[in-house]
Amino acid sequence: MIRLILLVILLLLSLLAVCKAPAYYLWLMAIMVTEYPLIFVGISVLLTSWGIWNIPYRLAGNVIGIIAIVLFLSPIVRAYWISKSLKQDMVQSLSGADTARVSYPYRQPFSLNKLIASAQPSQFKTHTYVNYPDIALKLDFYQSRVLGKRPVVIVVHGGSWSSGDSQQLPELNGFLAGRGYHVASINYRLAPQYKTPAPVEDIENCIKYLRKHADKLYIDTNKIILLGRSAGAQIALLAAYTLHDKAIIGVIDFYGPADMVWGYSIPSNPLIMDSRKVMVNYIGGKYEQVPAKYVACSPLEFVDKQSPPTLIIHGYNDVLVAYEHSRRLNEKLQQNGIQHYWLKLPWATHGFDYNINGPGGQLSTYAVETFLNTITQ
Template sequence: MPRLILLVILLLLSLLTVFKAPAYYLWLAAIMVSEYPLIFVGISVLLTSWGIWNVPYRLAGNIIGVVAIVLFLSPIFRAYWISKDLKQDMVQDLSRTDTTNISYPNRAPFALSKLFASTQTTPFKTFTYVTYQDTSLKLDFYRSRVLGKRPCVLVVHGGSWSSGDSQQLPELNSFLAERGYHVASINYRLAPKYKTPDPVEDVKNCLKYLREHADSLRIDTNKFILLGRSAGAQIALLAGYTLHDKSIIGVIDFYGPADMVWGYSIPSNPLIMDSRKVMVNYIGGRYEQVPDKYKTCSPLEFVDKQSPPTLIIHGHNDVLVAYEHSRRLNEKLQQNGIKHYWLKLPWATHGFDYNINGPGGQLSTYAVETFLNTISQSPPTP
């Protein structure tokens, strides 16, 4: 009986690779289940193998165990399937007239062996990039491992606009530095004390600081890329589309809310997050009170034919920021003829890139590197 109970629990967990999590802690479990699948496969195999002996409910347990194993393995199978055409699809959607000098990653987008790899972070230096009357803001600078003046990726963290900091998910920052990109991971003014568009102003001031110190930091001031996650993606997109800064050559959107008006009308599951309260704290009122502010902080409202190339990355099982945001942004970019690519991850949930070596983490990291190499035009030597 204990074996059967454990296998039923594992089966229920495995369903998180297919269905959206119905509650907060199950959302956290979904990240683990979908991006560390081999751990759960191993446990399921051990418990299922126990059934070779004459144990109670052997057949039922074996059937449940096999189904759980297949579901736990499904992100791996699906990641491999997407990886087969990922490079070709990105080249097609992002190609320029002259692609002869573009260096695409010299590795497969997904490798089973990498699921066992560990992640390391590289040292960074912290600088104060702006001082306001009531606060000052810092950034963490990861220097490129390739010599010379290099493009710089400005990373904006997530956290519902009210939490998080510049040291969130540093593994990708270290990876990009190894590949020849400077990374400036920033702190910004947080809600509810500060409201939109204050964080966009912070991005603008950060770009100003990086330009002023470009010689010492070895930054190519013609090549800035904005990368944001969740709430940070909304800030990065809005800055990329409204600052009209020619040096911003691309924006990378990890599961960001692109349509704040629509997002308010369809709130997330309250057992996971009170999304309307989060938006009110950031925007400064309910939609009924300040409808114009919801529109002016919706990035897709500002997409036009001069918008920078955009990479969208979103999991279909996202329970905090609806997948529909990315569909709407993708449609608006298509309408305006903006070069962009949308990496769709059917099994992934919000925050899937917590593990950059997981199925979703590998594909998104490959997509980010390919996007950066494409738009920067002079990629680092592998």
């Protein structure tokens, strides 16, 4: 009986690999289920194998266990199939007529061996990049391990515009430093004390700081890329599309809200997050009170034919920032003929890249590296 109960629990958890999480803590579990699948596969195999012996409910337990194993394996299988065409898909999307323009890594986008690998920590130095009268903002600088003046990626953390810091999800920063990119992971002014467009102003000041210290930090100031996650992606996109800085040669959007007007009209599941309250704290009022501000901080409103190349990465099962945001941004980029690529991850939820070696983490890291290699040539 205990075996059957445990297998039923595992079956319910395995549904998070194919369905959207209905509550906050189940969303956190969904990240574990989809990006650390081998752990759950192993537990399910052990419990199912227990049914070899003649124990009560053996058949029912075996059936439930096998279904759970299949569902836990589904992110791996789907990642494998996406990886088979990812290289070619990115070449077609980013190259235009000249396929030689796309520079992709000489490795496979997805590897089973990497699923059991651990990310290596990377060293960084902290710098104060701007002093306001009431606050000083710092950035963590990951030095490129390739010599010479190198491009710099400015990373903007997530956290609903009100939390998080520069040391959030550092594994990608260290990976990119190893691939020849400087990374400046920044702190910015947080809501509700500070409202939009304060974080965009912070990015502008970060760029000024990096330019001023470019010789000391070995930065190629003609090649600046913005990367943001969630709320940080909204900030990065808005900065890329509104600062009109020719040195910003690309922007990378991890599951960011691109249409704040539409996002307010369709709030997220209240059992996971009160998205309207989050937006009000950041923007400074309800949409009915300050509609122009919602338009002003919607990145897709500012896409035009001069916008920089864009990489969009989003999981279909995202329960915090709707997948529709990326569909709308992708459509706007297509309409304006902007070089871009949208990596769609059918099983992934918000924050899937917590594990850089998980199914979604591997594919997104490959896409980021390919995108950076291409736009910095």
